[in-house]
Structures are given as C-alpha cells and as structure tokens.
Amino acid sequence: MPDKVDVAVIGAGMAGAIAARNLTQKGLSVALLEARDRVGGRTYVGKVFGEDLELGGTYVHWTQPHVWSEIQRHNLIVKPPITQGDVYWLANGTVHSGTHEEYYQASNPVLTRFFADATARFPKPYDVTAVDNKDAEQETIEDRVNSLQLSPYDRDVLKGTLAGIVHSYGAHGVTQLLHGVATYFGDYRSFYETAGRWSIQGGTKALIEAILNESTAELRLSTPVSSVKDDGSQVIITTRAGQTLSAHSVILTLPVNTLGDVQITPPLPPAVRTMIDQKNPVMAGKLWVLAKGEIPHFSAYAPAGKHPLNVIRTERYHKGDTFIVCMVSDAAAISPNDLGAIQTALRKFVPDIKVVNAAWHNWCADEFSKGGWMIHRPGHMTVTLPHIWRPHGRIYFAGSDIAALNLGSIEGAMQSGAAAARDVTASFFKSKF
Numbered sequence: 544m545p546d547k548v549d550v551a552v553i554g555a556g557m558a559g560a561i562a563a564r565n566l567t568q569k570g571l572s573v574a575l576l577e578a579r580d581r582v583g584g585r586t587y588v589g590k591v592f593g594e595d596l597e598l599g600g601t602y603v604h605w606t607q608p609h610v611w612s613e614i615q616r617h618n619l620i621v622k623p624p625i626t627q628g629d630v631y632w633l634a635n636g637t638v639h640s641g642t643h644e645e646y647y648q649a650s651n652p653v654l655t656r657f658f659a660d661a662t663a664r665f666p667k668p669y670d671v672t673a674v675d676n677k678d679a680e681q682e683t684i685e686d687r688v689n690s691l692q693l694s695p696y697d698r699d700v701l702k703g704t705l706a707g708i709v710h711s712y713g714a715h716g717v718t719q720l721l722h723g724v725a726t727y728f729g730d731y732r733s734f735y736e737t738a739g740r741w742s743i744q745g746g747t748k749a750l751i752e753a754i755l756n757e758s759t760a761e762l763r764l765s766t767p768v769s770s771v772k773d774d775g776s777q778v779i780i781t782t783r784a785g786q787t788l789s790a791h792s793v794i795l796t797l798p799v800n801t802l803g804d805v806q807i808t809p810p811l812p813p814a815v816r817t818m819i820d821q822k823n824p825v826m827a828g829k830l831w832v833l834a835k836g837e838i839p840h841f842s843a844y845a846p847a848g849k850h851p852l853n854v855i856r857t858e859r860y861h862k863g864d865t866f867i868v869c870m871v872s873d874a875a876a877i878s879p880n881d882l883g884a885i886q887t888a889l890r891k892f893v894p895d896i897k898v899v900n901a902a903w904h905n906w907c908a909d910e911f912s913k914g915g916w917m918i919h920r921p922g923h924m925t926v927t928l929p930h931i932w933r934p935h936g937r938i939y940f941a942g943s944d945i946a947a948l949n950l951g952s953i954e955g956a957m958q959s960g961a962a963a964a965r966d967v968t969a970s971f972f973k974s975k976f
C-alpha cells in the first residue's frame with residue numbers, strides 16, 4: 544500500500560518550503576519530497592575558501608512582501624551593501640571608467656528609453672493580462688535594443704547593464720524585464736536595487752531553515768520524483784527509487800528546466816508543454832573570486848558575448864584579501880578552475896589584480912536545476928503562465944520560474960508557493976465538506 548498524505552509538495556526550494564509550511568499550518572498532512580540531499584534549491588550557502596558563501600540566489604529587499612514578512616517573522620537581519628567605488632564599463636571595444644554617478648549619466652538615457660513603456664505594458668503588474676501585450680510578447684531583448692537605433696557605444700552600455708541577468712539577448716523575451724521594472728513603479732533603478740544589493744545575515748540558509756522549522760511536513764531528502772499521476776480521485780507520486788505515495792493533491796515546484804524529467808499524467812496543456820520543451824535559456828553562473836590584497840571597491844560591466852565576466856563587484860574583505868562576485872552570462876565561457884583566464888578577464892578592468900582562488904556552483908550542469916534564474920523566452924510570460932497557474936486537475940504548479948510577480952527571484956518563489964498552498968487548501972476543504 545502506498546503512503547498517503549493530504550498534499551505532496553515536490554521540491555524544497557523557497558517555493559516548496561513556503562507551500563509546505565503554510566499547508567501544515569492549516570492542519571494538512573504534507574510530504575515534502577526533495578531530490579537533493581539538502582533544502583534550498585537554487586539558494587545555497589556553501590563552504591568556499593573556508594567561508595560560508597551564497598552560491599545561488601542571495602539578494603532580497605524590504606519591498607518584497609513575502610520575503611520581508613518572513614524576515615520580520617523570524618527576526619532576521621539584512622546586511623547593507625558595501626559603498627560603491629569606481630565603475631568600469633566595456634563599450635565599443637574600450638574600457639571606460641568613472642564614478643558611480645558618471646556611469647549613471649552614461650547609462651540612464653539608454654535604460655530610460657529601453658524601459659519607457661514598462662508601466663503602460665503592465666499597469667497592474669499583479670495581472671499580466673491586464674493589457675494586450677501580444678506585440679511585446681514576440682519581442683526579444685535584442686529586438687528592443689535594435690529598435691532604439693543606438694550608437695555602438697550606447698548599445699554596449701545598455702547591454703552591459705542588462706548583462707547581470709541575461710544569458711543571450713536574442714533568446715529572452717523583453718516582457719519579463721518590462722514587467723520587473725513596472726513592478727517597481729516603472730523605475731529601473733529601483734528594480735536593480737531590489738534585485739542585487741541587500742543580503743541576509745546568516746544567508747538564505749537561515750531563512751529557509753526558519754521557514755521549515757515552523758512546518759510539520761515530513762521532509763524526504765534525496766528523493767527525486769519521476770512521475771505524478773492524477774487518476775481523478777487522488778494523485779500517485781512515484782519516486783525514481785520506485786516508491787509511491789498517494790495524495791489528495793500535489794504541488795510541483797521544480798525549475799522549468801527539470802519539469803520535463805517528470806512524467807505528468809494527464810498530459811499538460813500544449814502551451815505549457817511547449818514552454819517546458821523550449822526551456823529557460825539562462826545558462827549563466829555566479830563566480831566567486833578571491834583576489835590578493837584589499838582592493839579598492841569597484842564594479843564593472845561588459846555585454847554578454849563580449850567578455851567572459853559580465854557584471855563584477857567587490858563584495859567584502861577577508862583576512863587581507865578581497866572577495867569579488869562575478870555574474871557570468873554564459874557559464875560555458877569560463878571555468879572556476881582556470882584562474883589564469885579569470886585573472887586575464889579581471890585585468891581588463893583592474894590591470895594589476897592577482898587572483899588567488901575561484902569557485903562556483905555549476906547550476907547548468909546540476910541535474911536538479913539545469914540552468915540559472917528564469918528569464919522567459921518570447922511568447923510565454925503573458926501567454927503561457929496563466930495556463931500553468933490554473934490547477935491541472937489535482938496537480939498544482941509553483942516556483943519562481945512561473946511566479947505572477949517578481950519572476951525569477953526568491954520573492955517570486957515564495958509568492959507562488961503561498962498562492963499554490965492557498966488554492967490547494969481551499970480545494971482540500973471543499974472536497975471534505
């Protein structure tokens with residue numbers, strides 16, 4: 544006889560943790576099935592150079608309602624970002640430098656044009672269908688850049704500023720970026736401030752552990768799920784090891800790039816299947832570099848495809864050396880084992896820098912993520928996501944990749960996990976009475 548629970552939640556990242564916690568607090572019995580031997584998913588505090596470092600999702604903000612509510616609830620503290628130093632930017636084949644204010648003067652006109660219609664496209668960011676965005680939904684980031692008819696210098700300034708979140712300008716649709724900025728009042732600076740500066744003391748590990756400590760869900764680690772079948776009266780979940788579990792409903796919180804590895808019955812709507820087959824194109828990385836000495840703080844930007852390191856920033860000093868974090872648009876373009884190549888890439892901006900060590904978690908090679916954060920391909924954000932938000936019989940979906948707001952972020956994961964738990968709870972109690 545299979546085990547039986549009220550709800551099975553698949554995946555113990557931020558979406559799964561919130562869903563499991565919320566469901567158990569409503570009195571439902573929950574099994575939380577996680578493929579890896581740890582919780583956290585694409586947030587991961589790992590030991591690197593003897594230090595606890597964030598190898599995945601890190602930055603949070605008080606303007607993110609779900610994140611901030613958990614931070615307050617668990618009395619966690621956010622760490623202010625370091626003071627910004629000089630900025631270097633690779634544009635039209637040359638490295639330019641200036642103060643933060645000078646970089647703003649260089650980049651603001653092009654970014655303002657790029658995001659000009661964000662609020663008009665998404666006047667109610669919580670409802671992506673409020674306006675007909677069929678035309679924008681077909682537009683790639685590259686199309687949008689081309690439409691602005693920029694000089695080679697301005698084009699690289701714009702692309703460099705976007706490079707920290709982009710893999711390939713031609714692969715991503717423009718709508719998700721417009722939606723992200725619309726969520727922050729149409730102000731791209733607020734969007735960037737939210738996305739990349741404030742971190743949690745004790746790391747994202749402290750956050751997810753605090754959430755899971757409030758849950759009575761049975762956590763089963765090292766339990767990859769291979770199939771999920773809704774037979775009309777229950778859902779049967781089968782693990783790769785051949786164990787089965789039955790539940791009233793299931794919430795799948797997997798990254799889009801691994802959803803295709805789970806056999807789902809009945810078949811998904813064609814639009815959802817197409818999104819899963821086309822995959823999230825973000826094959827990017829986050830590289831930690833330890834550089835010799837206490838280097839004056841700096842940041843640097845380079846367009847994706849024109850340099851192996853795309854957004855670089857000193858993070859903090861460590862025993863007389865400097866931690867630098869580098870967002871790498873194309874994880875295949877550099878290896879943490881090739882310190883020489885990393886040093887050469889950094890010396891493009893800071894000529895005398897000496898690299899001591901480097902490390903990352905390779906999210907693209909990891910079979911339980913198969914990629915980084917989500918930036919949707921054209922055609923999906925406003926069109927396909929509404930399909931996957933609807934329950935597929937007793938099968939529900941959640942996760943940052945398909946969130947209604949703050950797509951691709953920890954906040955999006957939490958928001959969608961909470962929404963799925965709400966819907967499953969309503970359906971569960973409706974079926975009982």
Ligand SMILES: Cc1cc2nc3c(=O)[nH]c(=O)nc-3n(C[C@H](O)[C@H](O)[C@H](O)COP(=O)(O)OP(=O)(O)OC[C@H]3O[C@@H](n4cnc5c(N)ncnc54)[C@H](O)[C@@H]3O)c2cc1C
Nearest residue numbers: 554556557558578584585600601602768942943952953956
């Ligand atoms: C390098 C990097 C940097 C980032 N930086 C930021 C940032 O600074 N701020 C921010 O807000 N966001 C950031 N993000 C994005 C953010 O980390 C993610 O969007 C978010 O954590 C995803 O949460 P999730 O619960 O939706 O999915 P995941 O965290 O991916 O959780 C899904 C879980 O499902 C499990 N799983 C997969 N397949 C199976 C299976 N078959 N059976 C059972 N379990 C399975 C996985 O192991 C995983 O634990 C970053 C992401 C990366 C990769």
